[in-house]
Amino acid sequence: MIGRLNHVAIAVPDLEAAVAQYRNGLGAKVTEATDQPDHGVTVVFIELPNTKIELLYPLGENSPIRNFLEKNPSGGIHHICYEVDDILAARDKLKAEGARVLGDGEPKIGAHNKPVLFLHPKDFFGTLIELEQC
Ligand SMILES: C[C@@H](C(=O)O)C(=O)SCCNC(=O)CCNC(=O)[C@H](O)C(C)(C)COP(=O)(O)OP(=O)(O)OC[C@H]1O[C@@H](n2cnc3c(N)ncnc32)[C@H](O)[C@@H]1OP(=O)(O)O
Numbered sequence: 001m002i003g004r005l006n007h008v009a010i011a012v013p014d015l016e017a018a019v020a021q022y023r024n025g026l027g028a029k030v031t032e033a034t035d036q037p038d039h040g041v042t043v044v045f046i047e048l049p050n051t052k053i054e055l056l057y058p059l060g061e062n063s064p065i066r067n068f069l070e071k072n073p074s075g076g077i078h079h080i081c082y083e084v085d086d087i088l089a090a091r092d093k094l095k096a097e098g099a100r101v102l103g104d105g106e107p108k109i110g111a112h113n114k115p116v117l118f119l120h121p122k123d124f125f126g127t128l129i130e131l132e133q134c
């Protein structure tokens with residue numbers, strides 16, 4: 001069901017410092033920061049030849065990454081995003097097998113203007129999973 005690795009996301013306490021480290025230290029190609037108000041985060045993508053790294057910074061009072069950064073004040077790997085062909089079919093299969101789909105269970109439009117859903121980290125061995133329909 002899952003296809004390519006779309007991105008690995010890292011929550012960071014200082015977005016400018018993280019961008020500078022990736023751009024200058026690692027020589028990475030970095031996109032402009034964009035606010036994702038529906039998701040409570042500001043994101044920057046690091047474009048690698050075979051995948052992307054998403055740097056996440058909290059946006060607004062109810063950001064879903066606020067608790068994570070409180071527990072991991074230096075930052076940390078927050079989620080991995082797999083591509084799927086049919087997100088509703090993937091959701092329904094996972095739900096039928098007992099996995100918890102986060103939020104209201106309906107896909108939201110993600111940072112690439114495509115539908116995304118999140119799956120509870122406790123159902124996937126401690127890793128928060130994002131599915132993106134590509
Ligand atoms: C823009 C878009 C895109 O790419 O297109 C994005 O990525 S938006 C990316 C941001 N959006 C999201 O993350 C949306 C989905 N996330 C959520 O709904 C939430 O963040 C949850 C994953 C449910 C966590 O919520 P919250 O922090 O309130 O819960 P909590 O602190 O009580 O955590 C419950 C348990 O899960 C663990 N836990 C929490 N976040 C985790 C993570 N990212 N990875 C692994 N484990 C995690 C906690 O340590 C805790 O375990 P213990 O009980 O053992 O201590």
Ligand SMILES: [Co+2]
Binds near residue numbers: 009
């Ligand atoms: Co993501």
